[in-house]
Amino acid sequence: MPRDQRALTYRVRQLPPDINKASLVHFLLRVLATDDVVPTIEVFSLARSLTSPDAANSKDATIAIYPLPPLLENGKQWSFPAEHGNSQYRIVVDLHFLDFTVLNEVHDDDHVLNCIAISGLASHPFGSWQCRSNEHNFMWLRDGLPKAIPGIRAITYGYDTHLNDSTSFKSIPDIALELVNRLTAVGLGWLSSKPTVFIAHSMGGIILKEALVVLAPTCGEEPSILGKLEAILFFGVPNGGMETDQLISMVNGNPTEELISKLSPASDYLKTLDSYFSNLQYTRKFPVISCYETKTTQTVMQSADGKWSRSGPRKVMVKKESAIQNCSRAPLGEVRPIDQDHSAMVKFAPGDIHYTVVLDCLRKITGQATSLGSATSDPKTAGNESFEHGNRYKDERGRPNTKQPRDYSxxxxxxxxxxxxxxxxxxxxxxxxxxxxxxxxxxxxxxxxxxxxxxxxxxxxxxxxxxxxxxxxxxxxxxxxxxxxxxxxxxxxxxxxxxxxxxxxxxxxxxxxxxxxxxxxxxxxxxxxxxxxxxxxxxxxxxxxxxxxxxxxxxxxxxxxxxxxxxxxxxxxxxxxxxxxxxxxxxxxxxxxxxxxxxxxxxxxxxxxxxxxxxxxxxxxxxxxxxxxRIQDKTEKDVRTYTEGRLAECLERFSVTESLHAALEEAAYLVESILAKADGVFLWVKLAMQDINLALRQSNDPTVRNLEVLLERVPRELDEFYHSIVERIPQDFRWEAYLVLEVILRAEGEIGLKDIYSIVRCSPCKTAQECHERLKHPADAKAVSNWLETLKDRCGGLLELNVKNDHIQLMHETVRAFLSQPGLRQLFFRQSIVSRPQNGYTELAKLMLTRALYPYIDPLQIQRSYYHFSPKCMEYCFMAEKTTLTCHQAWNNYLVSQILECLSPWSPNSSYTCGENLNHRQKLRLSIQIQKNLYWSASVKR
Structure with missing residues (x-):
């Protein structure tokens, strides 16, 4: 190939985990070479894939190949069988670079930081970061960054947002949720994972901001993806909108138009997202570096033959004030100009002055991550240390404990x-x-x-x-x-x-x-x-x-x-x-x-x-x-017995036929259908029986045959089953179901049946006084009982009520895992950002504070939890702010001044003035103590 012409870069996936660069060339030639064409293959990178921890190990490679073999002449992705050693593989070659691509290998002992790059609208996940020069195939994330900063693992993330002739109606929240699911699936929030820095260009930054906001409600506990977030570098991100006129013309009439309209300067979506993201950064304290372009960009224009090209007038795509994220002006942030147009600002060449500046920023971040890593103990070491119990017992300061306890019975x-x-x-x-x-x-x-x-x-x-x-x-x-x-x-x-x-x-x-x-x-x-x-x-x-x-x-x-x-x-x-x-x-x-x-x-x-x-x-x-x-290898007969027995109970209860025996014979096909889908999972059968019970209860003319259609629609996988259950919850009950499930999910410990009823009653309240008005008169016992009887159905059967022990819980651990996944609000309300900033933490905090301020509402409850009430309440208050990314100013104006009343039994010598007389300075001091960061920030601005 002439050296003044740059070859296309191909990605090769699902490679054997033990292959090296030298053997990879021979491996690929056996697959791609023909009698007429024996291409030259140049391997630029070979690294372990970023896959689910439970998936088989494999490697990714980026290669150039010339001349192009016939097998790769048409299309963007190809799959080939291949043999390596004594094993068979199915390798995938593609040009699209969708999902994650690891660009360099880092030994586990040397690995310090993950660097994930997210490209912009209609940009190629790999090519958008590659130098424009034809002299070489330099791509700074792959060829420069790992050498300049050892210990970094460079990764690109690709998503499909091509514009011309697109039939996709994916929104920014949809794309962001895909990113969240992939980050979660590959374990980047695990305890053992390394810190991560994100680099985002143009719309990629908006997707990243949305993804991190979506993660906020699910990252209450560490470790988490947000807990591993080290820093963000934004390049030309349209935080306040961008030039979209030519893009709108290009997509006029196709579903992508709505997505592009969200990026305009008039977009309310961007303003709301920016507010939530700024609050997230303020509570999480990660650095944000904003880079803005200082050259105009050639826009797209349609020629007479209907083709689109960059031949339109030059414009500033993202203005400086839009590209600078507000939190980049904070002490932890930085603002950097890049003297290039919107596209070229991330296509660094070797020795580029702007590339040097970016490296300096990353070196600083890497140094911080290294310090953090050295201070974090290895779980294996921690486990070993935990069994060194034979040493002389010491007090909390490490000094020998010389106390001589009395004898205890x-x-x-x-x-x-x-x-x-x-x-x-x-x-x-x-x-x-x-x-x-x-x-x-x-x-x-x-x-x-x-x-x-x-x-x-x-x-x-x-x-x-x-x-x-x-x-x-x-x-x-x-x-x-x-x-x-x-x-x-x-x-x-x-x-x-x-x-x-x-x-x-x-x-x-x-x-x-x-x-x-x-x-x-x-x-x-x-x-x-x-x-x-x-x-x-x-x-x-x-x-x-x-x-x-x-x-x-x-x-x-x-x-x-x-x-x-x-x-x-x-x-x-x-x-x-x-x-x-x-x-x-x-x-x-x-x-x-x-x-x-x-x-x-x-x-x-x-x-x-x-x-x-x-x-x-x-x-x-x-x-x-x-x-x-493995238990599922032994339970085939048991699952059949359980299915037949539960189905018999169900049919008998609703008198589906005059004869139970006839009903069971008629239901034989139904049993086989359930068993095939259950695949050894008792819980699946239990969920299916709930659906059958509900269908029979609601039917005027119940027959077994009517249930066959119902079962055909039921998904095989539990997560998909739960998804369908939520989608079937009537809109009138959605908010109540979401709130109840959220409270159970976030509660520290068990939740009483009366507690959950009180929380739902207080959900519209903005202050403790309003909650008090709702709770000061005891609820009618019959009304509570009737409400509890319908609650399980309203929540899609995902709950279990234990009247004997007076508590409510999720029906299974798999339900908790499902509800803990990012995107729960989107599933319930079909919106990325819900207007009501409430979740389980906000409602638990409201209930506890109200009971503390008005103990006569439930003196037994306060007496029962007197010792640990204060720290638990403050934790709920803190987590409410951290996970909703909302200050709750109206509530907190009252909360912060009144919380001292709750604390007084535990802090009798407190120097604070209690109640309504608390002055502004004291509010600020207290808000810092209870980590109400957003409230503190809002109070300072007053």
Whole structure:
């Protein structure tokens, strides 16, 4: 190829993970060469793909190829079978560069920062960053950045927004949600992921801003994508609009016109988005660097033959005041001019002065990320450190604790460990249906009964969500045969069976490592009280005036002291369900359990563990050598039994036919249809039965045949099923359903049935006085009962109400995971930004503050939560601001002055003036203390 002509750059995907550049050339020649054409292939980059952590490893490459082989002459994407080593692959070659493309390889030990570049409207994801010169194929993100700043992994993100003849009606929020889903899918918000800097050009910046605003409500807890955000570089981003006249002419009449209209200077959408994004930056404190163009750009024009080209008049596409994001003027931000037109401002050549400036900015950011990374502990190291419990106990400042606690009775210690939520999860798990799961004891191939009788180490169950793991664990834990076999365990000593069922939808005690240790310790000491004397004195209060401090350190110290004691013979079998629902790193609990099952020299305790989990690589790595099986491989008959039984109950309830036997015969096809779609997932069957129940209840002439059409519309995947459930919630109930689900999702701990009713009643209120007016008269018990009866249906059956324990929760962990995904508001309301800035945190804060200010509304509630009310309330207030990106000025003017009334019992020596007399300066000081950043900012501007 002549060197004065630049070759097209192709991307090659799904390459073998062990291939290198030299072998890649031969690999591609075997695929692309023909008898007539043997092309020259130049490999510019080869790097591990950015894929889902659960996906198979592969590599991406960027190449130039000339002359062009016949196989690549037509189209933009091609797929070819290929062989490498002894394995078969299906490689993909494309020109479009959609989705993520990793441009350089970085060793894990050297990896410091991800740099993701997002191109503008109708721009090529790769070519828009490539130097215009024909002398070389220099693309600064690929060829310059990794060499200039070692440790950076450069990535492009591509989306399709071509203009001419487009039939797509995707909006900016649609494109942004795609970006959010991809960022989430590849694990860029995981604890182990590196910090990320985003580079965005033109409309790519608007998409990025929308995506980050969408992420705000779902990033209340760290780690998260927002928590990993290090900085943003904007190039010519039309924050206040851009020149769109020629573009509108180009797309006149096609669906893309609406998207372009959102980019005009008159766009209300851009103003609203800018306000939310500025608040996000203010609460998150990440640097934003804005670069603006200083040359006019050739616009597009249609020629006589109908073709479009850049032959129109030169114009300023994005004016300086529009390109400068407001927060770039803040102390953390920077503003930089680029002496190029709108397109060329990101097409740097080697040695370009503007390229040097960008590198300087990135070097500064990289230095910050390196410092952050060195200060962050590795989960594996943290896990190992957590088991160094034998050292002398020290106080919180690291000094030896010399206190000599008094003796405590067994009852006092057990009472201090007990929490009433420990039993709630076990009660909530559905019991097995009829005789399902009997195979756990009868199937000799599983060796479960022999393991209980004389096995050691670990035994575990793996299964996909909704496959019945928790129900099986509950059955095995409670069945009399389990106790009988364990009591005959061929080991000396007292037998103890203890269990913990992780519950990610529950309170902290139900999903934390501390909660598990506390519950297991309570069960062991309850069954063998003499072991209380083994708890180190340093873990107990020194005087009666002090309360028990069951911190993670003390719990671990007490737990391992019992395991390592040499006086009381003990055989211990632990049942731990849903390991994957731990609110923490799996490396920690995996190391903990391996430590448990390893017998300590001289110890009088023998311990083994039976647990369940979803498929997780960390668990597989740690426990692959121990007996385990996949539950869905064993439940085919059980799912059939469950389906036939539930369907029979349903048909009988609604008298579908005169004869139940006839109805079941008529429903045989229906059963097969359900089983095929359920694919071993009990939860899918349960959801389908809810739909069938609802359809029969609403039908005047119910027949089995009518249900066949219904099932054909039901999606196979749980996420799609939940999506369809939300879409079917009537518009009249959408706001109420959204609010209830949001509150349950965000609540720290369990929510009472009366609480959820009060929250819905107060949702329109703007102040505590208005809430008080709504709540000062007790609600009619019958009205509450009637409302609760309809609530489950109004929320699409995604809730479970437990009247016995007075709490409401999401029906399954998969529902929590679904609702936690970005874009929940868009799903409910079809808008990117909802006019009412309310979510679960805002409503929980309102309820708690109202009850604190007017305790006579529910004195029992205040008394019950007196100790932890203040910090929990302030956390809700803080998270309300952080996740809605709204100051809530009207509410906070009253809130900040009144919150001191709530705090006074905890801060009797407070120097603040309480109530309405709180002055402006005191409000500012208090708003800083409770991290009300946006309120503080708004107050300063007054």
């Amino acid at each position: 067994t009852a006092e210690i057990l009472h201090s460990l007990w929490m009433d939520v420990f039993d709630h999860r076990l009660d909530d798990i559905s019991p097995r249906f009829q005789s399902t799961f009997e195979w756990m004891f009868s199937d000799e191939s599983l060796d479960f009964a022999p393991w209980l009788l004389d096995g050691t180490g670990a035994y575990w169950i793996e299964g996909k969500p909704g496959a019945g793991k928790s129900t099986l664990m509950k059955f095995a834990f409670q069945d009399s045969r389990t106790r009988e076999l364990l009591e005959n365990w061929d080991q000396p000593g007292s037998f103890v069976k203890a269990g913990f069922f992780f519950h990610h939808r529950g309170s902290k005690a139900q999903k934390s490592f501390e909660g598990m240790l506390r519950s297991l310790l309570h069960q062991i000491l309850r069954d063998v009280p003499s072991l209380c004397q083994e708890i180190p004195k340093a873990c107990l209060p020194a005087t009666e005036k002090e309360s028990f401090d069951w911190s993670l350190t003390n719990l671990r110290h007490a737990f391992f002291s019992i395991l390592e004691q040499k006086h009381t013979q003990l055989k211990l079998c632990l049942f731990i369900d849903a390991l994957d629902e731990l609110d923490g790193h799996l490396e920690l609990i995996s190391a903990f359990m391996k430590n448990l099952i390893q017998h300590k020299p001289g110890s009088a305790v023998r311990c083994k563990v039976f647990f369940s989990t979803r498929p997780r690589q960390i668990i597989q790595t740690h426990f692959e050598q121990y007996t385990h099986f």
